[in-house]
Amino acid sequence: MATLTKTVQKAKTAAKTQAKTGPLELKQYIGGRWLDGSSGKEFVSTNPADIRQTIGRLTGADKSDALKAIQAAEKALPAWRATPAPVRGRILARAVEIARRRRDELAVLMTREEGKILPEAKGEMDKGITLMDWFAGEGLRLGGLTAPSELPQNLLYTVRAPLGVVSIITPWNFPWAIPVWKISPALVAGNAVIFKPASLVPAMAVEIARIFEEAGLPQGVLNLVMGSGSAIGDVLVEDPRIRAVSFTGSNEIGKRVHTLCGARGAKATCEMGGKNPCVVWEDADLDLALGGVLKGAFGSTGQRCTATSRLILHEKIAEPFIRTLIAEIKKIKVGDGLDSSVGMGPAVDGSQLQTDLDYIGVAKKEGAKLLWGGRRLEDGELKHGYFIEPTLFDVVKPSMRIFKEEVFGPVLGVTRVRSFDEAVSASNAVEFGLTSAVYTRDLSLALRFVDWVEAGMVHVNSPTVGGEAQVPFGGVKGSGVGEREMAKEGLHFFTELKTVFLDYTGRRRQSNLY
Numbered sequence: 001m002a003t004l005t006k007t008v009q010k011a012k013t014a015a016k017t018q019a020k021t022g023p024l025e026l027k028q029y030i031g032g033r034w035l036d037g038s039s040g041k042e043f044v045s046t047n048p049a050d051i052r053q054t055i056g057r058l059t060g061a062d063k064s065d066a067l068k069a070i071q072a073a074e075k076a077l078p079a080w081r082a083t084p085a086p087v088r089g090r091i092l093a094r095a096v097e098i099a100r101r102r103r104d105e106l107a108v109l110m111t112r113e114e115g116k117i118l119p120e121a122k123g124e125m126d127k128g129i130t131l132m133d134w135f136a137g138e139g140l141r142l143g144g145l146t147a148p149s150e151l152p153q154n155l156l157y158t159v160r161a162p163l164g165v166v167s168i169i170t171p172w173n174f175p176w177a178i179p180v181w182k183i184s185p186a187l188v189a190g191n192a193v194i195f196k197p198a199s200l201v202p203a204m205a206v207e208i209a210r211i212f213e214e215a216g217l218p219q220g221v222l223n224l225v226m227g228s229g230s231a232i233g234d235v236l237v238e239d240p241r242i243r244a245v246s247f248t249g250s251n252e253i254g255k256r257v258h259t260l261c262g263a264r265g266a267k268a269t270c271e272m273g274g275k276n277p278c279v280v281w282e283d284a285d286l287d288l289a290l291g292g293v294l295k296g297a298f299g300s301t302g303q304r305c306t307a308t309s310r311l312i313l314h315e316k317i318a319e320p321f322i323r324t325l326i327a328e329i330k331k332i333k334v335g336d337g338l339d340s341s342v343g344m345g346p347a348v349d350g351s352q353l354q355t356d357l358d359y360i361g362v363a364k365k366e367g368a369k370l371l372w373g374g375r376r377l378e379d380g381e382l383k384h385g386y387f388i389e390p391t392l393f394d395v396v397k398p399s400m401r402i403f404k405e406e407v408f409g410p411v412l413g414v415t416r417v418r419s420f421d422e423a424v425s426a427s428n429a430v431e432f433g434l435t436s437a438v439y440t441r442d443l444s445l446a447l448r449f450v451d452w453v454e455a456g457m458v459h460v461n462s463p464t465v466g467g468e469a470q471v472p473f474g475g476v477k478g479s480g481v482g483e484r485e486m487a488k489e490g491l492h493f494f495t496e497l498k499t500v501f502l503d504y505t506g507r508r509r510q511s512n513l514y
Ligand code: NAP
Pocket: 169, 170, 171, 172, 173, 174, 196, 197, 198, 199, 200, 227, 228, 229, 230, 232, 233, 234, 237, 248, 249, 250, 251, 253, 254, 256, 257, 271, 272, 273, 274, 304, 305, 306, 406, 408, 434, 474, 475, 479, 480
């Protein structure tokens, strides 16, 4: 424990030193070399809790860099795909050890670059490390199946082959876990990767590439290109040498990626937004539900695809539940995530903050009742960051935009219901279907909810957030298209199945089977 506190202290001191010595000078990582981008445009990442601090600075990539990265990946591919899967897994296992060693330091960097509070950043580091570890082990299990043939002395089996060069495009809100949960299966399956992170979090992306470099990944197997998605995204999606795209981000871009890949017959998996409901039933353990709602709605400043943004309350417990909820929301201290007394960090940037405020304005106009919050926080030191109050609305109707559209901020809306059918139809009355939660002591009700809710994930008596390496993660309806992530499904996306028909009779086949 003492060592841990010391490490965090060291990391915080390093952060302070870096704040004084100036921003990190970041480079693209192409073909195993650290290079400046060719766009001539400077990109900076700033601390959303204090925009006077620049975290990282780089010259952005343009299309020519993206093409160079594809070329480097193609060159590295044959040797990498010929490397036995268990050996590829061992390189990943070395990356896991490096990430474990650097966990606290990287968590501090994450808090400074993305804004989430330090315990959340550490949690994200841990989640990502577990995922890498799980996929490292998959190097030993990347097998197919054998099946009995209808023919004598014939062996029927399948093998999993890598796809080739793949693009991985990620959002800013989980700058460590999402890239590693995509990169790890892609690598262990034998693909060469072009990684394009969100422009808001380049410093974390560079650290990911460094970890794999230090682990001994051959040059060109992982390439990092950082630049505007609108400028280089199409190359990474449309180039015929890119065999698959794994994307996480907004619906607008995800649908575009999916359409472009579909048009040329390339694989795509797109994990997109959410508008996740949490149902609290009249018989629920209300303390448990309260904790789950607070964590789901205001954890990570509501900037999670899995955030709880709709609270569906049984009318019998609505009044007391809302009263306690407001009392708890009032206790959330908003501020810099490195301060251990803070419970909620800033919005990631000015644009997200403005989106939050705009949605709050729209909700008021449409007749939702503001119960708490709703304002930007600018007192004292807070004026240097993008802080907003945790916000609660009541009387939210399914016709309202605040009910239907993803805000991606700490804004929760309450809808009251009287029956199970009403709860299910309210839960399903949106275009999204990522995750959901129900709090009840009634097993039958819980399982009927599992049956009927339109969501890729269902939590019973736990918040809408979270995922585990060994089970699939992803959504239905507008929240996701393509293969699920994590688990075997996440690995299989990056492979092609080959079915092998092996005849060992040594004779001409006398068969009419086709
Ligand atoms: P975003 O604006 O869609 O960006 C995602 C990534 O796509 C970024 O790297 C972005 O680059 C890139 N991009 C932008 N334009 C592109 C184009 N034309 N072609 C290819 N790539 C392009 O999303 P975001 O604001 O970073 O993330 C928030 C969204 O992600 C929310 O909707 C959230 O729900 C969703 N999300 C979903 C999941 C899930 O698992 N379902 C998990 C986390 C987040 P630039 O940064 O350079 O623009």
